[in-house]
Amino acid sequence: PKLHQYKTMSAVAAENFSLAVFCNYDATSYDGSTNETIILHVAICSTYSMLQGVITGTNVFFLLFAGAAVFLMQSGFAMLCAGSVRQKNVKNIMLKNLLDACGGALGFYLIGYGLAYGDSDGDPTNAIRFIGNTNFALQNESDGSGYIGFFFQFAFAATAATIVAGTVAERCKMAAYLCYSLFLTAFVYPVVVHSTWASDGFLCSWSHDLFLDVGVIDFAGSGVVHLTGGATALVAAIILGPRRGRFYDEDGNALESPTEFPAHSTALQILGTFILWFGWYGFNPGSALATTDAGSADLIGLAAVTTTLSAASGCVTAMFTDTIIEMLRTGEVSYDLTMAMNGALGGLVGITAGTANVDTWAALIIGMISGWCYYGFSNLLIKLKIDDAVDAVPVHCACGIWGVLAVGFFETTHGLFYGGNGNLMVAHIVQILFILGWVSGTMIPFFIALKMAGMFRVDPLEEEVGLDISHHRGAAYDLTGAKQADVEELREVRASRHGKVEVPAEVADAAKEETA
Numbered sequence: 168p169k170l171h172q173y174k175t176m177s178a179v180a181a182e183n184f185s186l187a188v189f190c191n192y193d194a195t196s197y198d199g200s201t202n203e204t205i206i207l208h209v210a211i212c213s214t215y216s217m218l219q220g221v222i223t224g225t226n227v228f229f230l231l232f233a234g235a236a237v238f239l240m241q242s243g244f245a246m247l248c249a250g251s252v253r254q255k256n257v258k259n260i261m262l263k264n265l266l267d268a269c270g271g272a273l274g275f276y277l278i279g280y281g282l283a284y285g286d287s288d289g290d291p292t293n294a295i296r297f298i299g300n301t302n303f304a305l306q307n308e309s310d311g312s313g314y315i316g317f318f319f320q321f322a323f324a325a326t327a328a329t330i331v332a333g334t335v336a337e338r339c340k341m342a343a344y345l346c347y348s349l350f351l352t353a354f355v356y357p358v359v360v361h362s363t364w365a366s367d368g369f370l371c372s373w374s375h376d377l378f379l380d381v382g383v384i385d386f387a388g389s390g391v392v393h394l395t396g397g398a399t400a401l402v403a404a405i406i407l408g409p410r411r412g413r414f415y416d417e418d419g420n421a422l423e424s425p426t427e428f429p430a431h432s433t434a435l436q437i438l439g440t441f442i443l444w445f446g447w448y449g450f451n452p453g454s455a456l457a458t459t460d461a462g463s464a465d466l467i468g469l470a471a472v473t474t475t476l477s478a479a480s481g482c483v484t485a486m487f488t489d490t491i492i493e494m495l496r497t498g499e500v501s502y503d504l505t506m507a508m509n510g511a512l513g514g515l516v517g518i519t520a521g522t523a524n525v526d527t528w529a530a531l532i533i534g535m536i537s538g539w540c541y542y543g544f545s546n547l548l549i550k551l552k553i554d555d556a557v558d559a560v561p562v563h564c565a566c567g568i569w570g571v572l573a574v575g576f577f578e579t580t581h582g583l584f585y586g587g588n589g590n591l592m593v594a595h596i597v598q599i600l601f602i603l604g605w606v607s608g609t610m611i612p613f614f615i616a617l618k619m620a621g622m623f624r625v626d627p628l629e630e631e632v633g634l635d636i637s638h639h640r641g642a643a644y645d646l647t648g649a650k651q652a653d654v655e656e657l658r659e660v661r662a663s664r665h666g667k668v669e670v671p672a673e674v675a676d677a678a679k680e681e682t683a
Contacts, residue, residue, distance in 0.1 A: 222459045223312060230315045233453025236446050237322035241268050241329060243442030247508075248333040250435025251557040253428055255633025256337045257643035263332045263344050270345060271325035274353035277304055279324060280317055283357035284365050295369050295376055298361050319453070320360075323392055324352045326450075330396030333557030334404050338411075338630050341638060343623045347613070351399060355609050359395050359602055370598055379590040381581050383598045386470075387454040389520030389570030390598050397564025398606040400555070406614040407623055409554030411630055425549055428556075433504060440508040447474055447515045451522040466523040473522045473530035474515065480534030481514020481566075482507050485542050506542065509558050513541035516566040521574040529577040533570070540565045571595045 245264035249257050285299030285307075301307060308314055328348045335344070362368040363383050366375075372382030385391050409415070412426050430436055452470040457463045486507040494500050517537030518530055525533065544565035545558050555561070575592030576583050583592055617623040629637035636642055 225459050226457045227311045227315045229458040230319045230453065230456065233449040234315070234319040234322045236449025237319070237326060237453065238268070238446075240322075240326055240443050240446030240450070241265075243439045243444075243446055244326075244329045244332065245439070246435045246442060247439025248336060248557055250432040250437075250439060251333065251430045252336050253633070254431040254644060255635055255642065257431070257635060258639040258641075259341075259634035260332060260336050261643075262639065263336075263339075263341070264329055266345060267329040267332060267348050268325050270348035271328050271352040272321055274349040274351075275321045275324045275357070276317070278353040279357040280305065280320065281357075282354065283320065283360040284316075286367070294367060295374065296361075296367050297369075298358055299365060299367075319456075323388060323450075324356055324360075327356050327392045327396040328352050330393070330559050330563050331400040331403055334400035334555045334559045335407050336556040337634065338624055339403075339407060340622055340625050343617045346617065346622070347399075347403070350613060351396075351610075355399070355606065356392075356395055358605060359391050362601060363391050363598065370594065370601070378597070379594045381591045381594055383571075383594050384524055384574050384578055384581075384591065385520045385571060385595075385598065386523050387451045387519045389516060389518075389567045390595075390602055393516045393519060393563040394567035394571065394599065394602050395606060397560055397562070397567050398603055399610050401553070401560045401564055402607060402610045403614055404553050404555055404560065406611070406618055409552060410556070411627060413554045414552040421552075425552075430505070436508060437504070440511060443512060444478055444515065447478070447519075451519060455523065469527075470522040472527055473518050473525060476527060476530040477514040477518035477522075477534030477537065478511045479514070480531045481517065481538040481541070482511035484535045484538030485510025485513065488539060488542050505558075509541055509545070509562055510538040512562045513537040513566040516563055517570040517573060519567075520570040521578060524574060524579060525577040525582075526579060529573075533573045533577065536573070537566045537569055540569045568599055571599055 241264060244267075245261050248260045248264060252260050281301055281303035282298050285301035285303070305314070305317055308317065328351050331347065331351075332344070363370045363385050365371060366373060368374065370378050370383040372384050374382060383390075410428065413428070414425050415421055448471060451474045452467040455463045455466040455470065458467060486502060489503050489506040490500060514534035514537045517533050517540070518525075521529075521533070541558070541561045544561035545555075548555055548558075548560060553560075572592070572595060574582065575587075575595045577585075578587070578591060579585055581587040581591040583589065614623065625634065625637070633642070
């Protein structure tokens, strides 16, 4: 008999409802039961089914919002990079940021997502493996949860790729950049993701075979995302070489002091910084991946607070450290906005790994040390004559390394400051070495091949003229003034309308007679 024949609200909602499927209960066992028992069971099962739908929908929407916030960071990177370069290269750097998103979407969809998260041959034993080999082009996805998972992870992949854009700005060829962006998102980055965030990755903290019994706790990707992108940027900067005139003169002789290339728009820089900071609230809290249980809610709330505190701490630490050192050296006091902005970004990178696994007071310390890491590594690059147009390497590579190590100290269960035995710290050092080794082993040959093929660096004359004019059909800003003849004519017209009015002679004579 139909179990929904009693037209209660729950029974109506349960029409065509299968107990065997949704409640794991054989309907034939109801023989001899009372109608009230049947109705109660149907009501419970139908309510459970509807609740599951609400939970799934809420989690999908949460990841949609978080992924969109992370994707908005592409705009932040674009604004920050555009403001940091000279105005003759604005179009070029903004196009590269746009193509990062496009190349990242295509590369990660076709190959990268399968390498990162595909179950190797569908092996039910979930044995530890180097890389996945299924679900390319989302062949195994058929519902909203699977699709939104890809979208969220794509936004992270695009972030890793766009870190390099600013470092090689003003001198890198467009073709080389496209090749790099696709290679990173389709192959290099997914291998790092698989090692830490896939259940069969050898460093995964929820694997059935934990590395050193703890695995690696990289909650939102200080290592996976930022160290991967930052290390790639460092390799690219070394092989590509500095911008013309930065450290060497026209004859190749080293300059006594590096030439400063002032940012062309401070307003764009600060706009980009705030957009990135906003996007980090999708990056870090969003990595909880769900929002419909108390545990996830706790992670999200904590991550939002630690993200804020670390950014603020990194900002003031970097800026005032620079101010104090300048005062000690010269006796002068100034406050560098670039130090403040990049210090904040360094604090955000530093807290990303442990954002949901450290106490709030620890976030302040992590941000403070991130500010020092940024300041020190930025100055080290200059001493080594490595040209980073936007200081992306100190922010993402140096602070990414510190962020991974910070978890080993401050994680509230296995951290050294909480009585841990050191296994977590060792695991995190292994992650750092793995990422540096993997990125170096793949990207160094890749960039060298591009350089040998003449595809990496633009022509010296094109670099001097600017990439906007030489590669993108004109400058980003139309600075052409009005014609001088037109300006003079305008002045004459206005003078005739608003200047002294010529008085007729007879009126002037009459006025003189009256005065006399």
